[in-house]
Amino acid sequence: MQMNEYKPLIVAFCCNWCSYAGADLAGNNRLSYPADVKIIRVPCSCRVNPMFILRAFQKGADGVIICGCHPGDCHYTSGNYYTRRRMALLFSMLEFLGIERERTRVEWVSAAEGAKFAETMNDFAETVAALGENKRLEDLRCKK
Amino acid sequence: MQEITRDVLVNKASELMSAGTVDRVLGWMRGEFDYDITPAVFSTEEELKNNFVWNDFCGANFSKYLIRETQKSENKVLVFLKPCDTYSFNQLLTEHRFDREKVYAVGIPCNGMVDMTEIKKANEAIKAIEESGDSIVVKTLYDGDVTLDRADVLLERCKNCKSKKHVAYDELIGDDGEIIESARFDEVAKLEKMTADERYAFWQNELSRCIRCNACRDICPACTCEKCVFDNPNSGVENKAPADSFEEKMFHIIRAFHVAGRCTDCGECSRVCPQGIPLHLLNRKFISDINEFYGEYQAGSEVGNRAPIVNYTTEDLEPGEAVGRGGIDA
Numbered sequence: 001m002q003m004n005e006y007k008p009l010i011v012a013f014c015c016n017w018c019s020y021a022g023a024d025l026a027g028n029n030r031l032s033y034p035a036d037v038k039i040i041r042v043p044c045s046c047r048v049n050p051m052f053i054l055r056a057f058q059k060g061a062d063g064v065i066i067c068g069c070h071p072g073d074c075h076y077t078s079g080n081y082y083t084r085r086r087m088a089l090l091f092s093m094l095e096f097l098g099i100e101r102e103r104t105r106v107e108w109v110s111a112a113e114g115a116k117f118a119e120t121m122n123d124f125a126e127t128v129a130a131l132g133e134n135k136r137l138e139d140l141r142c143k144k
Numbered sequence: 145m146q147e148i149t150r151d152v153l154v155n156k157a158s159e160l161m162s163a164g165t166v167d168r169v170l171g172w173m174r175g176e177f178d179y180d181i182t183p184a185v186f187s188t189e190e191e192l193k194n195n196f197v198w199n200d201f202c203g204a205n206f207s208k209y210l211i212r213e214t215q216k217s218e219n220k221v222l223v224f225l226k227p228c229d230t231y232s233f234n235q236l237l238t239e240h241r242f243d244r245e246k247v248y249a250v251g252i253p254c255n256g257m258v259d260m261t262e263i264k265k266a267n268e269a270i271k272a273i274e275e276s277g278d279s280i281v282v283k284t285l286y287d288g289d290v291t292l293d294r295a296d297v298l299l300e301r302c303k304n305c306k307s308k309k310h311v312a313y314d315e316l317i318g319d320d321g322e323i324i325e326s327a328r329f330d331e332v333a334k335l336e337k338m339t340a341d342e343r344y345a346f347w348q349n350e351l352s353r354c355i356r357c358n359a360c361r362d363i364c365p366a367c368t369c370e371k372c373v374f375d376n377p378n379s380g381v382e383n384k385a386p387a388d389s390f391e392e393k394m395f396h397i398i399r400a401f402h403v404a405g406r407c408t409d410c411g412e413c414s415r416v417c418p419q420g421i422p423l424h425l426l427n428r429k430f431i432s433d434i435n436e437f438y439g440e441y442q443a444g445s446e447v448g449n450r451a452p453i454v455n456y457t458t459e460d461l462e463p464g465e466a467v468g469r470g471g472i473d474a
Contacts, residue, residue: 050397050398050401051373051394051398054393054394054397054398055394057394058381058394071458072458078456081456081457081458081460082453082454082456084456084460084461084462084463085437085438085452085453085455085456085460086453087463087466088433088437088460088461088462088463088465088466089401089404089430089433089434089437089453089466090397090401090463091463091464091466091467092429092433092466092467093397093400093401093426093429093430093433094397095340095467095468096332096335096336096343096426096429097343097344097347097393097397098340098341098342098343098344098345098346098347098348099340099344100340101340101467101468104463105463105464106462106463106464136344136393137393137394139380139381139385139394140385140387141380141381141385142380142381
C-alpha cells in the first residue's frame with residue numbers, strides 16, 4: 001500500500017434516533033465502512049445548521065453527508081421535513097457557486113438499516129475520493 | 145427626476161408634525177456630496193425645511209431604521225416609504241420587529257433611483273449633479289457638463305423594478321402603481337446555464353473583491369439579529385483574510401441563507417456594497433429556487449405570511465433532486 005494515498009475526510013451528521021443507531025447496527029453487524037467518515041451525532045437532522053456544513057468544508061472536510069430518519073418517521077414529528085427544504089436550497093446554492101454537487105448529500109437511514117448506512121458511506125467516500133481534495137470551500141484561516 | 149417634488153413631502157411632514165400626529169420624521173438628508181444622501185431623523189419643522197432632501201439618490205430603505213426609532217419614544221414617527229420599501233416594512237411587521245402603532249407610514253411614488261457607481265464609470269471627477277427630466281447632468285472638473293440618460297444609470301434593482309404598488313401605508317401621496325413582471329431572474333438563469341467551472345470563476349472574481357465591511361449585512365432590512373454569528377471573535381472568519389485572492393464564500397452563502405424566504409429583494413445589499421459585488425444575485429437565486437420548488441412566494445406582500453423555509457409539505461423534493469436540474473451542467 002502506498003503511504004501517501006489520498007483519503008478523503010468525510011463528516012457525517014447523524015440524527016440520534018435513526019441514523020446514529022443505524023451506524024451502531026452497521027458496527028454490530030461487522031459491516032465495514034471507511035474510517036475517514038467522522039460521525040457527529042445531532043439530536044435531529046434539522047439541528048444541522050447550514051453553517052455547520054460550510055464550517056466543516058472550511059476546516060478541511062472533503063465531503064459532508066447528513067443522515068436522518070426517513071420523512072414521516074422523525075422522532076420530533078417534522079424535523080427532517082425542514083432539513084429537506086433547507087438542504088435543497090443550500091445544495092442548490094452551492095452548485096450555483098460552482099461547488100461540486102457530489103460533495104454534499106442527504107440520505108435517510110433508519111435504525112434498522114445498518115447495511116444501508118455502510119453502503120451509503122462506502123459509496124459516498126468513493127464519490128468524494130474521485131473528486132479529490134476540497135479546494136473550493138476550504139478556508140486557510142480555519143485550517144489548523 | 146422624481147414624480148413628486150421635495151416640497152410636497154416637506155409640507156406633508158410639517159403638516160403632520162404641527163397636527164401632533166407625529167413628533168419626528170425619518171427622511172433623507174444631504175451627506176458629503178450631492179449624490180451622497182444619508183438617512184436622518186428630523187424633529188423640528190425648521191430642520192425639515194433646511195435639510196430634507198428628495199431626489200434621485202434617495203435609495204435608502206427606512207424599514208430597518210424603524211426598529212430602533214420606534215423604541216426611542218412613545219410618540220409616532222413618520223416614515224416615507226417607496227413601493228419596494230413597503231415589502232420590507234411588511235416583512236418586519238410579520239416578524240414583530242417594531243410596533244405598527246408607533247409608525248405613520250406615508251407611501252410615495254418612485255421613478256427609480258440612480259446608481260452612483262454607474263455615473264462614476266462615465267466620469268470620475270464629479271463636482272455636482274443636476275437632474276433634468278429623463279437625463280442626469282454631471283458637472284465635472286475637467287470635461288465640462290456630461291449628460292447621461294437616466295435609464296442607463298439606474299440602480300440594478302430599479303432597472304428590474306418588481307413593483308410600483310405599495311403594500312402598506314397609512315396615507316398615499318400620488319397614485320398607486322402596479323406589480324411589474326420584471327426580468328429580475330434573467331441574470332440568475334444566465335449563470336445557471338454556465339458550467340460549474342465558469343460559475344466558480346465568476347464568483348471567485350466577484351467575491352474576492354469583498355473587504356468584509358459587513359455593509360450588506362448592516363443595511364439589510366431582513367438581517368435584524370441583535371447578535372450576529374459573524375461577530376464571533378473566535379470564529380476565525382470575523383475579519384477579512386490577509387490575502388488578496390481570498391473570497392469570503394462562507395460569509396456570503398450564510399448571509400444570503402439567513403434571509404432566504406424573508407428577503408423581499410429590495411436590493412439594498414448591492415446598493416451599499418463599496419466593491420460593487422452583485423450580492424442580490426445570491427438572494428435572487430434563493431428566491432427563484434423557492435418559487436420553483438415550493439410555489440411562488442413574495443416575502444412581505446402581506447403581513448403574517450409564513451415563509452416557505454419555516455414550512456413544509458410531505459411531498460417536497462429531495463435535496464438530491466434540487467441540484468443538477470435543467471440547464472445546469474453535470
